[in-house]
Amino acid sequence: MKGNQDIEVLIVEDDLRVAEIQKRFLEQIEGFQTVGIAASYVEAKTLIEILQPDLLLLDVYFPDMNGLDLLKETKQQAKQMDVIMITATKEIDKVQEAISIGVFDYIIKPVVFERFKQSLLRYQEFHRKLVQLGQDNPHVTQQQVDQLLRKDVEGTAGAGDKPYLPKGIDPLTLDKVMEVLGRAEGGLTAERVAKEIGVSRTTARRYLEHLVADDKIEADLAYGTVGRPERVYLVSGTTKRQMST
Structure with a gap:
């Protein structure tokens, strides 16, 4: 974990126009930094190993790989790195597989900025809580685990209440x-x-x-x-x- 520094994000997307849109979206959200863009399996594996980002924005289908396979590999090998799937894939079995492997979120293309921002803010709060808990005590309480698993944004409703609304939405x-x-x-x-x-x-x-x-x-x-x-x-x-x- 990198403490109070910006959350480092690696975009794994073979359509460079889409990758650039995601990069520009990230630039509009304070607290995030795009550290690289990978358009293939080899590039993704290399940049993950070298940069060790906090977060991957990952597509499913690539000419030389399946993003879900890369997701499995990262979960097995890379510690403390999370994944948000951003893909046009709508098949329920793919969604279920991504969730079972452990993605933080699953966003279906075309990406709307407000939905993208909502996901990133939720991740930012989750990341902040995780860092804080690790600094305060190596052990956690059940309540702290529950708060992490709900992935609530600070100051927003908890589980069972109204969902989080982005800034500017009353x-x-x-x-x-x-x-x-x-x-x-x-x-x-x-x-x-x-x-x-x-x-x-x-x-x-x-x-x-x-x-x-x-x-x-x-x-x-x-x-x-x-x-x-x-x-x-x-x-x-x-x-x-x-x-x-």
């Missing part, structure tokens, strides 16, 4: 957005939602994109007769059923 406003969408017969634009709840279009879009990232609503494109297509938002079938019960 739960009351979020409820209003869901209420407006729930009443709508079809999809609504960010501008329409903004008028309904009395906020700016930018604010409405921020809440709507957060809900998309959280799989509470869906987004689609509506093609009008004039101008560019507009992004419209609607409550997913599963969420609508939950709201009606």
Whole structure:
């Protein structure tokens, strides 16, 4: 563990454009440093051995390897290194395998910044608690273990309460957005939602994109007769059923 220094992150991604996006996302979150980008198995193994990062951002499919196999190797060989899977792979068996091996989180592409930031902040708090516990005492209590396993962000709700909301997302406003969408017969634009709840279009879009990232609503494109297509938002079938019960 590196104490109060930045958390060192190695991005393992064969699409260099995607890797650059992840790098730029990390630059917007205080307390993280990208120490390298690996696009192949050999590069990943070499950089892991040399750099010994705190955290891997790891894809599943590569031309020369399966990211889950690399995940198994890192868990067997590299101590005190965690993994967040960032992949387009949605197969439940792959998700289950990643979870059973011990990933900290599993993010499905395309990555939305708010979802990415939420995961990294949760990891940052987990990492901080782990470092602090190791400095205070080599032994832990059951309560301390429970707090680590829940991976809660400090100052947020615990298990069974409302989930963590990123900075700039107010739960009351979020409820209003869901209420407006729930009443709508079809999809609504960010501008329409903004008028309904009395906020700016930018604010409405921020809440709507957060809900998309959280799989509470869906987004689609509506093609009008004039101008560019507009992004419209609607409550997913599963969420609508939950709201009606």
